[in-house]
Amino acid sequence: MSAKIRVVLVETSHPGNIGAVARAMKNMGLDGERASLYLVTPRRFPHEDATVRASGAIDLLDGAAVCETLDEALVGTTLVFGASARTRSLPWPIHPPRECAAKIALEPDGSEVALVFGRERSGLTNEELERCNTLLHIPTNPEFSSLNLGAAVQVVAYELLMARGEVHKEAGNVERDSPLASADDIERLFGHFEKTLKDIDFLDPENPRHMMRRLRRLFNRVELEQVEINILRGILTAVDKKVK
Amino acid sequence: MSAKIRVVLVETSHPGNIGAVARAMKNMGLDGERASLYLVTPRRFPHEDATVRASGAIDLLDGAAVCETLDEALVGTTLVFGASARTRSLPWPIHPPRECAAKIALEPDGSEVALVFGRERSGLTNEELERCNTLLHIPTNPEFSSLNLGAAVQVVAYELLMARGEVHKEAGNVERDSPLASADDIERLFGHFEKTLKDIDFLDPENPRHMMRRLRRLFNRVELEQVEINILRGILTAVDKKVK
Structure with missing residues (x-):
């Protein structure tokens, strides 16, 4: 099982993208007990476009938690990953999805991990990124790097699915004295x-x-x-x- | 460089999906000299929805070859991978995207490799799959396995990018502000x-x-x-x- 995944979308403009994210999650098995969707002040939700693009992943939309702030969406999570397209002036540990997925796969049962994705145009603010333990960067064509929100979640959810398959063989565990802080x-x-x-x-x-x-x-x-x-x-x- | 990639879409119904595929390809660096798009009897193309969803990957749409038959789209290719969602009665070598990408990365320069994706609802026919050397299967949630066309190409294009190994320079490294303390x-x-x-x-x-x-x-x-x-x-x- 490993950790429960919380996909957090911050200020999504287009409800269709929320639907695409729900579909990507469910396609990759991030539904039910395994994951849920958190929406921080979405522009429009619920919305017909979200339902259409979810293409059947309605349970994730119906169960989505709509929050006023990112803080509210992160309550109770231990590891927080923030998706970042840009290289930043302030250096921060930055990891590709495969590494993040490998790390998440080792988290103990019952813990909650957040994957935070920002606005379609501008991503996450520096303040929001500072709430994250780790920046997650999906490698892209440097000349055409702006990924659609659904595509970004698709890639990360795919790596999580792949990592779940592989973790059982390895069964390594992070040694910890006490649980991670929330x-x-x-x-x-x-x-x-x-x-x-x-x-x-x-x-x-x-x-x-x-x-x-x-x-x-x-x-x-x-x-x-x-x-x-x-x-x-x-x-x-x-x-x-x-x-x- | 390795092989040139030909993404072949067979009888796509929704032009928006063709645009999403173009965007996914270009996001993952499958453009220019590296790749091109082949469309076998698309329902509607060119189309405004394709342009909108391509979100700037117009060069791939403009350069797309529209073909009458799959055979025509495969002329000159060496390896042909066919995307397949279903387990088939006909036993056929079936491989996940990561393995396919590793294989493609080893192809010699100047060769051409085709990745064939079928119709939104019904995928590729058995006849079409028989034109392929290898079936490519993207792992999914068995209870919700129908991937959007753009999402399927996104995953495969991402694995190709990872396999090209261009990633290692960029990701996985902590950028440091100052040297490590002694x-x-x-x-x-x-x-x-x-x-x-x-x-x-x-x-x-x-x-x-x-x-x-x-x-x-x-x-x-x-x-x-x-x-x-x-x-x-x-x-x-x-x-x-x-x-x-």
């Missing part, structure tokens, strides 16, 4: 970090963003476990007490 | 950590080992860069000042 726990850690760093005059209150982005990059990369979040929060709390 | 820098960081954590009464002075071991595990896992060491040391120094 995305919302990590967000709370960053909130705490930012407050404490301001209190000790380490962050420029006018421009905390740059430094916080670096810390996000560091701590997202490491895939924090719950126990580690508790330790880091404990350290911050100890600092808070001394500063008072 | 082992002695990291040791100094842990020394500083231990001192500061004692000062803020977070570490039990009697038994600091257990907690420090957990922090080592965390920060060793992340492969710290020099810049990140500087940031972490900066935070510790800011805490030190406040504690004084």
Whole structure:
């Protein structure tokens, strides 16, 4: 079984694309107990175009969770993958779908993994990408790199299907002390970090963003476990007490 | 370079699907000298829907060869792969896209390889499949196996791109801001950590080992860069000042 997959679409403009994603998911076996669809402020949903393009994958559309924010869509997930077409100024670990799928296939049963796909024209914002542990990049023709949303999900879902087939032979497991922290726990850690760093005059209150982005990059990369979040929060709390 | 790819679509009903195929091909670098599109008696072509769904891959549509018969479309090709959704009574070698792509990547320069995709509803006829050297089968959810034509070509074109190996330069590598920190820098960081954590009464002075071991595990896992060491040391120094 491995992890449950949450395909998160952020601000999709064309409902037809939501339908195409649902079809791609179900074609690749990402339905039922195995996966679900989360929609962050879709322009139009439900919509006839989504139903038509889903071509029978109606269960995924009917079961889709419509959320107000990306944060809301990520509550309870452990690993978060963000699809990114562009090379960014800020370096971030970036992986092709096959590697991401291999990693996801090793996640323990019962965990939830999010795959986040951005807007048709502009993808995910830098802020949204900073919520992700890993950037997922689908290799493309550099001169014609803008993938249709359905096509992007198709490729990733296909790799997940292929990886599920192969994982059973290997049966490797990530050794962990404790379960991975959830995305919302990590967000709370960053909130705490930012407050404490301001209190000790380490962050420029006018421009905390740059430094916080670096810390996000560091701590997202490491895939924090719950126990580690508790330790880091404990350290911050100890600092808070001394500063008072 | 390897072989030139000919994507052959047989009796496509919906011109939009021809456009989606063109887009998928060009997205995956199957354009220009590398590939072309052959259409066997398409229901409607050229057509506005094809142009719209091609989303800029107009060169492939403009250069498409429209043929009267499959035979005509296959003239000059060496290997012929036929996409097949169904398990057939007729036993025939059947291969997943990854294997087909690996095989195609080994074809000599200047040879031409055909990938034949059938009708939206009914696929290829047995007669047409018998024209193929190899049946290509994309793994799917057995309960929802009918892939959209664009999605099928997307998956196969993606595997061809991966097999060409152009991917390795691009993906899978963490781009670094700054060089990795040295082992002695990291040791100094842990020394500083231990001192500061004692000062803020977070570490039990009697038994600091257990907690420090957990922090080592965390920060060793992340492969710290020099810049990140500087940031972490900066935070510790800011805490030190406040504690004084």
